[in-house]
Amino acid sequence: MSDAAGGGRRAAVTDLLVEACARLVGEANVERDVWLSDASGVGGRAPVMVKPASAEEVREVVAWAYAQDVPIVPVGGASGYSGGIVPIDPRPSVAVSLERLNRVRSFDPLLWRMEVEAGVTTATVQRLARENGLLFPPDPGAPEQSQIGGNLATNAGGPHAFKYGVTSRWVTGVEAVIAPGELATFGGPVRKDVAGYDLRSLLIGSEGTLGVITAAWLRLVPAPPMAIPVAATYSSIPDGVRAIEAALGSGVVPATIEYLQGTCLAYAPPPFLDARDVAFMVICEAESEHERDELLEALGDTAAAQDPKVLWRWRGGVSLAVRAAKGEKLAEDIAVPLDRLEDAITRSLEIGEAHRVEATSWGHAGDGNLHVSYLFDPGDREEARRAEAAATALFDLARELGGTVSGEHGIGLLKGGQLLGQWSEPAVAAHEAVKRALDPKGLFNPGKKEPRPA
Amino acid sequence: MSDAAGGGRRAAVTDLLVEACARLVGEANVERDVWLSDASGVGGRAPVMVKPASAEEVREVVAWAYAQDVPIVPVGGASGYSGGIVPIDPRPSVAVSLERLNRVRSFDPLLWRMEVEAGVTTATVQRLARENGLLFPPDPGAPEQSQIGGNLATNAGGPHAFKYGVTSRWVTGVEAVIAPGELATFGGPVRKDVAGYDLRSLLIGSEGTLGVITAAWLRLVPAPPMAIPVAATYSSIPDGVRAIEAALGSGVVPATIEYLQGTCLAYAPPPFLDARDVAFMVICEAESEHERDELLEALGDTAAAQDPKVLWRWRGGVSLAVRAAKGEKLAEDIAVPLDRLEDAITRSLEIGEAHRVEATSWGHAGDGNLHVSYLFDPGDREEARRAEAAATALFDLARELGGTVSGEHGIGLLKGGQLLGQWSEPAVAAHEAVKRALDPKGLFNPGKKEPRPA
Numbered sequence: 001m002s003d004a005a006g007g008g009r010r011a012a013v014t015d016l017l018v019e020a021c022a023r024l025v026g027e028a029n030v031e032r033d034v035w036l037s038d039a040s041g042v043g044g045r046a047p048v049m050v051k052p053a054s055a056e057e058v059r060e061v062v063a064w065a066y067a068q069d070v071p072i073v074p075v076g077g078a079s080g081y082s083g084g085i086v087p088i089d090p091r092p093s094v095a096v097s098l099e100r101l102n103r104v105r106s107f108d109p110l111l112w113r114m115e116v117e118a119g120v121t122t123a124t125v126q127r128l129a130r131e132n133g134l135l136f137p138p139d140p141g142a143p144e145q146s147q148i149g150g151n152l153a154t155n156a157g158g159p160h161a162f163k164y165g166v167t168s169r170w171v172t173g174v175e176a177v178i179a180p181g182e183l184a185t186f187g188g189p190v191r192k193d194v195a196g197y198d199l200r201s202l203l204i205g206s207e208g209t210l211g212v213i214t215a216a217w218l219r220l221v222p223a224p225p226m227a228i229p230v231a232a233t234y235s236s237i238p239d240g241v242r243a244i245e246a247a248l249g250s251g252v253v254p255a256t257i258e259y260l261q262g263t264c265l266a267y268a269p270p271p272f273l274d275a276r277d278v279a280f281m282v283i284c285e286a287e288s289e290h291e292r293d294e295l296l297e298a299l300g301d302t303a304a305a306q307d308p309k310v311l312w313r314w315r316g317g318v319s320l321a322v323r324a325a326k327g328e329k330l331a332e333d334i335a336v337p338l339d340r341l342e343d344a345i346t347r348s349l350e351i352g353e354a355h356r357v358e359a360t361s362w363g364h365a366g367d368g369n370l371h372v373s374y375l376f377d378p379g380d381r382e383e384a385r386r387a388e389a390a391a392t393a394l395f396d397l398a399r400e401l402g403g404t405v406s407g408e409h410g411i412g413l414l415k416g417g418q419l420l421g422q423w424s425e426p427a428v429a430a431h432e433a434v435k436r437a438l439d440p441k442g443l444f445n446p447g448k449k450e451p452r453p454a
Numbered sequence: 455m456s457d458a459a460g461g462g463r464r465a466a467v468t469d470l471l472v473e474a475c476a477r478l479v480g481e482a483n484v485e486r487d488v489w490l491s492d493a494s495g496v497g498g499r500a501p502v503m504v505k506p507a508s509a510e511e512v513r514e515v516v517a518w519a520y521a522q523d524v525p526i527v528p529v530g531g532a533s534g535y536s537g538g539i540v541p542i543d544p545r546p547s548v549a550v551s552l553e554r555l556n557r558v559r560s561f562d563p564l565l566w567r568m569e570v571e572a573g574v575t576t577a578t579v580q581r582l583a584r585e586n587g588l589l590f591p592p593d594p595g596a597p598e599q600s601q602i603g604g605n606l607a608t609n610a611g612g613p614h615a616f617k618y619g620v621t622s623r624w625v626t627g628v629e630a631v632i633a634p635g636e637l638a639t640f641g642g643p644v645r646k647d648v649a650g651y652d653l654r655s656l657l658i659g660s661e662g663t664l665g666v667i668t669a670a671w672l673r674l675v676p677a678p679p680m681a682i683p684v685a686a687t688y689s690s691i692p693d694g695v696r697a698i699e700a701a702l703g704s705g706v707v708p709a710t711i712e713y714l715q716g717t718c719l720a721y722a723p724p725p726f727l728d729a730r731d732v733a734f735m736v737i738c739e740a741e742s743e744h745e746r747d748e749l750l751e752a753l754g755d756t757a758a759a760q761d762p763k764v765l766w767r768w769r770g771g772v773s774l775a776v777r778a779a780k781g782e783k784l785a786e787d788i789a790v791p792l793d794r795l796e797d798a799i800t801r802s803l804e805i806g807e808a809h810r811v812e813a814t815s816w817g818h819a820g821d822g823n824l825h826v827s828y829l830f831d832p833g834d835r836e837e838a839r840r841a842e843a844a845a846t847a848l849f850d851l852a853r854e855l856g857g858t859v860s861g862e863h864g865i866g867l868l869k870g871g872q873l874l875g876q877w878s879e880p881a882v883a884a885h886e887a888v889k890r891a892l893d894p895k896g897l898f899n900p901g902k903k904e905p906r907p908a
Contacts, residue, residue, distance in 0.1 A: 182880030201655030
């Protein structure tokens with residue numbers, strides 16, 4: 001088949017997809033030839049993207065696509081780091097944007113719970129909770145952009161996951177469209193439920209490969225009376241890690257135990273202290289004056305309480321500042337057992353040196369979760385390749401230290417094949433068996449969260 | 455086949471099973487013709503029970519049994535309430551007791567974590583944590599008897615689950631023998647991991663129907679500085695439920711929000727107050743003086759702080775006292791959305807009246823989790839049948855109120871078939887697909903956690 005004939009055939013297939021989708025969700029809610037990319041920078045083209053208005057419309061689209069062997073790519077706020085929304089299947093796919101499923105179905109502040117559709121932004125949930133004296137603890141980056149459906153699909157975390165746990169801890173029910181096009185609910189507003197297998201947890205973190213999440217029942221908790229970040233600096237990584245151990249031994253449970261290594265501070269100097277000659281910073285958040293005092297003591301001489309707004313706004317900008325340093329970065333997020341934290345931080349920087357790319361590292365120290373970035377000039381293909389090689393070495397390091405290739409971002413497209421080696425062959429086979437059982441045609445987000453190399 | 459011939463053939467098959475098992479775990483660790491029953495009172499006979507000494511021995515037993523089509527029934531501390539350990543498959547089964555897998559593989563108090571084998575008792579984990587200033591929060595009943603493996607298999611809860619969550623929240627890794635006889639580990643000492651599907655959560659609460667759990671990595675947390683239970687009494691159920699709502703609105707997160715309805719108090723009068731004419735009691739636990747004061751105010755005039763040892767020892771004895779009242783009780787544990795709590799408590803008692811059996815009710819009010827007992831004289835078969843009918847009506851009530859037929863105990867044998875109706879047909883089909891995928895021969899604890907009637 002010539003290129004022109006192939007292009008013509010693709011266009012004809014696209015016409016058919018657009019027509020079918022328009023019948024289901026209305027012509028105004030179907031876009032053709034859509035470029036989809038996320039915060040990782042990778043992207044790809046979907047011949048069709050639909051924007052259903054309700055869970056029932058999602059069900060209709062999925063039922064139609066599943067019957068026609070058309071791959072289905074769920075699309076949230078596009079703030080992920082693993083290329084999870086990028087269509088890669090060679091067959092023409094239908095991307096399903098959840099952005100119009102943006103209703104808060106119910107909110108009972110006195111009962112600490114909320115039911116929201118998948119397209120509601122993380123910031124909306126956080127704001128509604130806050131305005132009612134409550135807290136929705138998961139705090140991944142880009143809250144104005146990221147959607148609850150995507151938070152569930154990746155089981156998102158964030159700094160406060162140290163004390164409060166990741167997204168799955170705050171979800172009591174998941175509504176999803178599963179194969180071959182059925183709307184199913186696992187759990188609900190009930191806070192405890194052991195009647196069926198925990199398919200709620202199975203769908204959470206499945207990155208759209210087992211179904212399309214359409215809504216969630218969320219748990220909330222009374223907001224702490226105060227939030228006082230305590231920041232301290234150290235002249236070496238080992239000194240900083242010892243301070244983290246002191247915080248763990250202080251008897252209090254800090255809401256966060258964050259770290260930033262020196263290079264980040266050089267690119268994004270904090271407004272509240274002199275970052276010159278600082279090799280390492282630790283940020284623990286206290287929720288009472290007693291906790292603040294304990295943490296000030298544990299973190300040592302340089303520790304000082306900070307304004308939470310100033311501190312977290314600055315912290316949220318570090319990633320962009322680091323990216324800007326060379327134009328682009330490859331951002332990975334391994335996690336390791338806490339006793340390997342120092343090793344992991346030190347060696348992730350050494351990997352950068354060995355591959356002649358600048359490395360930076362920050363992350364959720366208390367959870368052993370490192371965000372490691374290898375910086376490169378997007379115009380320099382050779383440097384980009386060295387950054388890729390560094391990332392591969394980083395995954396090897398995570399496995400060697402008994403850790404995981406992803407603590408938060410997920411596997412998506414970019415870490416495909418990396419689970420094998422971290423999990424044993426029988427464990428990987430169980431992962432694959434579950435996928436086949438719930439998606440026998442392999443049409444939900446094909447090519448994502450693949451456990452072994454193709 | 456005559457009964458004698460059938461008996462002779464069963465004996466011959468048993469001989470073969472005993473011989474094969476003895477080769478794997480040693481003759482001294484194989485028992486024949488074992489009666490297995492749990493706290494529910496139901497029991498059954500296993501032709502063979504093995505007591506392997508290690509995860510590797512469990513693997514060998516399972517691999518052999520799976521190859522020979524022999525059903526496998528995992529046995530923990532036998533403190534469950536759903537008959538989960540009772541062999542019921544008509545084929546001769548091998549019961550696998552985990553009691554000799556009783557090693558604490560590692561304990562790092564400074565890193566808040568512990569790796570234990572499945573047969574370690576809940577009390578051992580709690581004591582080790584406590585002696586090191588830490589807390590393992592799950593607190594199901596009978597801690598000296600119940601084992602961590604069983605706690606995971608049922609995703610056990612308890613009073614403190616209100617603040618701290620159920621068992622799955624405190625497990626970062628599960629080691630299990632899965633089909634057809636492979637030792638696999640999902641997670642480990644890492645506190646965050648999204649690299650594979652959440653098969654850790656899937657195994658937790660699966661009641662031995664997807665594999666045999668052999669060990670777990672547990673998370674711990676610094677013990678709170680103090681634990682001060684505040685108890686208050688009310689002259690009616692609605693008054694008590696209003697007090698629970700006030701506690702939820704107090705701005706603090708109580709470690710527990712427990713309730714006991716009047717009949718329980720009549721059978722097990724608390725040592726710390728006059729229970730006459732009390733219709734309802736609420737127990738909230740504070741972890742600071744500030745929380746105590748807030749809860750004293752929220753719970754009203756009768757509220758008083760109690761000695762935690764005295765209170766929780768008394769509370770732990772309520773179940774036995776209630777059982778002793780008539781000789782036996784049918785104990786169920788539905789959970790409902792919090793706004794249906796009053797309805798659920800009131801109507802569960804009315805169900806007793808309608809079936810002419812005495813009903814009592816206590817439980818984890820903050821989680822909407824009711825333990826309802828229908829009392830009967832074990833010598834009175836007709837009364838026992840009425841208690842059974844009351845329990846069936848209770849399950850219908852749970853579903854009608856948007857709740858679950860089990861918040862803690864699980865489905866086991868006794869609630870088989872009850873998931874259908876609570877979950878939709880596609881959701882139940884997904885549950886069954888997962889079971890088939892991970893246990894294609896249906897040999898792991900057959901007849902348990904069955905979602906639909908046989």
